[in-house]
Amino acid sequence: MLFLAAFLSTALTARAQEATAEGEAPLATVPPRFLAPLLLNWPADVDPARPPATVELDLLVDERGVVVSAVVIRGEPPFGDLAVAASFAATLTAAMEDGVAVAVHVPLTVTFTPPPVCLEGTLRLAGGGAAALAGVTVRAGGQSTTTDLEGRFVFRGIAPGPLRLEADVPGVRLDPVETTLAEGEVVSVTLWAQPTGLDPGIVGTYSRGRAEIARRSLDAAELRAMPGSLGDPLRAVVNLPGTTRSPLETGWLLVRGGEPRDTAVYVDGVRVPLVYHLGGYTSVLHPAFIERVDFLPGGGGARYGRSLAGTVDVVTRRPAAKPEVRVGANLVFAGVYGSTPLGKSGAFAASARRSYLDAVLAPLLPGGAADSIPRFWDWQARADFGPDQGAYGFGYADSLALAAEDGASATLELATERLHYTRRGEIAGRPYRVTPFLAWEHLRFDVDDWSQVSRREHWGGGLRAELEDDGLGPVGGSAGVDAEVFYATIRSNELQRGEPVAMPDAYGDLRIGQDTQLVVGLRLDTMLVGDQPTRLGLSPRVSVRHPLGPRAALEAEAGVRHEPPPWELVLGPPEGATLELDESFGGSVTGEWGAGPVDLTGDLYARYSSRLTGIEEDGTVDQGEGLAFGAEVSAKVTVARFTGLGRVALSSSQRREDNDVAWLPSPYDQPVTIGLVGSYDLGRFWTASGRFRYASGFYVGSDRLSVVDALTLENVGVDPVRNRVEDYHTLDVKLAKRFVFRTWRLDAWLDVQNVYNHRVPEPVVTGFSDVVFDGLGFGFMTLPIFGVEGQWGGDARRP
Structure with missing residues (x-):
């Protein structure tokens, strides 16, 4: 040269x-x-x-x-x-x-010669002192970098033209910044993050106007390495304090003694029916679409409603600024993802996945045992038309077949198709967001010769419109509408009934303070069904968070929560028209402390439900009482290349039909839960990890002499004295390797689940309230899952 x-x-x-x-x-x-x-x-x-x-x-x-x-x-x-x-x-x-x-x-x-600097800047925290934010990931032009101890960052070699800057700043608000690069010039910027209180961070960026109590968090690297994750960050939620294990890994979220329907799942602010596919192998969203996740045991602030026990809030990711393709396959399913820029400031992404584990194992299992293996497919697509608007759609279909000891069989099917549109902007300097949506949902549970409700379906749409807290100043607030309108149908054999349903909920809250925060909120939960009486529930809530040091804080929350009774019980039996909204009163206290390589979190919680809809022993539908309380301790240890997570939970979940009868454990009660996860970086992009789980056996309520193993179709004896099935415990291990090439990368892993082949009988969760299949099932035997995923474009060169 x-x-x-x-x-x-x-x-x-x-x-x-x-x-x-x-x-x-x-x-x-x-x-x-x-x-x-x-x-x-x-x-x-x-x-x-x-x-x-x-x-x-x-x-x-x-x-x-x-x-x-x-x-x-x-x-x-x-x-x-x-x-x-x-x-x-x-x-x-x-x-x-x-x-x-x-x-x-x-x-x-x-x-x-290194590429020339084209963009430099500093990231600071707005407010007194303008403190620099160190160790924060800043993204621009398909590249990413980390701020130094003085909050500075530098980008090199980005092509001239419009540019969007984003940053992952746990616990604060930082909206994307737009700028333009010119040939041969260096652009200097200062990014100001708005404080919203202490927050430990999770996958991607949080932008909340206030701290949520007891938010659980893991970073993306830990999620990818976790055994059983199959590369899906959402699967890690089931390992966080506040959750109990779902029977047969069916994918339902069980939080603090609640039923599956007691935990709300949101995608881009809109309630969706399910977060995991049946079998729990993976979430219903492709990992490439996940930008950030909040898990809120207890339910969160007034923004979140129609749930008694907990909330999962997922925000989808804006597609990369340059073309990207991902192709992956493992023993359970295969999938593809692709994205491309759309005009000057837009982007489009789409994905599809299909499972085939039933076909893989069919030659190894007797008879029709492979029918008991969950099957699914899903799709997602997102189009961004600029920084302030975009559309997102997704759908899935799941099915599962089971056999009972009397020769009967059951089929469980779930499906949904959804389309969301989001518009963001400002009104008088305050950020707002409007999300209208359309949705269709279907759930079917058929058992041979049953005459009970077996299907439910609804189609319709809704709107979430909210004025958000910008986090500035000592006082702030937010307000919004969370509305759904749809036509619900239930079917039982030849009987069918349908009614229009509307739930125009409203909410608002007031924040006082920034470092120490007091948030007072109020939500009006509603339910209008045909000509039935209007159902209303006023849900006041209060929370406070006080920092005790750089890595320590004390939190407390209390409030009232309401959720609609199950649709099949509202529309089916005659007494359904008299059911009120389910109601609970509860609270929790959470402490956080960190020093050196250790971070500890402790929780105490209690919840009393004055109205819980269910089917009583005489077959009638009524509303009984519920009680859930517990203590949880979790720890995270990071030493050199090792990261360990551990948690122990002692809890009780009880029910009774009337106040003059004794309390009994609920079908989802698990008094002791233990989880241990460890991950070690072996170097050269090799990672080894393991996970151990223990949970008390589920309460069955009556003696059972035998159950059917759904995989072998054989009867297995059960201890007739115990009121619970055998305790669950299992060990999973994983070895992963990332290969980085000039223009693409390849992730490969071997994930061995249930290493020592411990299988216990467990109840079948159908998704219908109190509908229990007559018989128990067994989970999978030792299952070695090998998987690979290749990525081209995007951040494929990132180690």
Whole structure:
């Protein structure tokens, strides 16, 4: 390159001087010439802040002008290999002596120069002191970097044009910033994050106007490494304090003694029916679409309603600023994801997945046992038309078949199709968000010769519109509407009934303070069904959070919560028209403390439900009482390359039909839950991890002499004395490796679930309130799952 002419001139001059000294006439020599500059790109995995790198080569150029040999004389990896590759790809003229093409050795020195700085800036916290935020990931132009101790960040080599800056700042609000890069110029920016209180952070960015009590968090690297995750970050929610294990890993979320319907799942602010596919193998969303996740045991603030026990809030990810493709497969399912820019500021992404574990195991299982293996498919698509608006759609279908000891069989099916549109903006300087949506949902549970309700379906839509708290100043607030309108249908054999349903809920809250926060909220829960009486529930809530140090805080919350009774019970039996909204009163106290490599969290909670809808022993539908309380302790330890997570929960979940009868454990009661997860970075992108889980056996309520193993179709004896099935415990291990190539990367893993093959009988959760299949099922035996995923574009070069 710049040094080539000088070195060639020096070499040829020396040769001419030798010939003259020997009495020979100097040869008329023309050195080889590069026809185009060498392509010397700075390696993506080398810090661009380091000094330029110089490489010395000895090239052999033949009489055709082709480099046939390139030897590194001096230079460090990977620059030496890159210089050799660039030399072989170069095109030269042939060296000429007296008009004849000849082969010559050519010394060559090249210098790799880091791409120039095109964007620099500082990330600071708005408010007194304007503190710098260190260790925060900032993204722009398909690249990412981390702020230093003074909050500074630098980007290099981004193409000129419009640019969007985003940052992952747990616990504060930072809206995306738009700017424009010009050729040869350096843009300087200062990003101001708005404080919303202490927050431990989770997958991606939080933008909340206030701290939510008892938010559980894990970072993305820990989620990918976790055994049983199959690369899905949402699966880690079931390992966090506040959850209890779902029977047969069916995918329902059980939180603090509640039923599956007592936990609300939101996607982009809209309630959805299910977060995991049946079998719990993966969530209903492709991981590439997940931007951030909140798990709120207890339910959260007034924004969240229609649930008694907990909330999961998922926000989808804006597609990458440049094309990206992901293709993956494992023993259970295969999937594909792709995204591309859409115009100057838009983007589009889509994905599809399909399971096939039933087909894989069918040759290994007797009879029709493979029918008991859950099956699913799903799709997602998102289109962003700019920074302030976009549409997101997704759908899935799941099915599961089971057998009972009397020869009966049951089929469970779930499906949904949804389309959401979101518009963001400001009103008088306050951020707002409006999300209208359309939805169709279907659930079917059929058992041979049953005459009870077996199907439910509804189609309709709704709207969430909210004015958000910007987190500025000592006082703030938010208000919104969370409305659904749909037509619900239930079917039982030949009987069918349908009614229009409307739930126009309203909510608002007031925040006082920034570091220490007091939040008082109020929600009006509603339910209007056909000509039935209007159901109303006023849900006041209060929470307080006080920081005790940089890594310590004390939190408390209390409030009233309401949720609609199950649709099949509202529309089915005659007494359904008299059912009120289910109601609970509860609260919790949470303490957080961290020092060195250890972070501890402790919780105490209690919840009394004055109205819980269910089917009583005489077959009638009524509303009884419920009581749930417990204590939980969790710890996270990070030492060098090791990360460990552990939790222990002691809890009780009880029910009774009337206040004059004794309390009995609920079908989902698990008094003791233990979870241990460990992950170790082996270096060179290898990771080894393990997970151990223990949970008390489920309460069955009556003696059972035998149950059917759904996989082997054989009867298995059960202890007739115990009121609970056998305790559950299992060990999972995982070994993962990431390979990073020039333009793509490959993730590969072996995930062995239930290593020592411990299987216990467990109840079947159908999704219908109090509908229990007559018989228990067994989970999977030892299941080794090998999986791979390749990624091209996007952040594929990121280690």
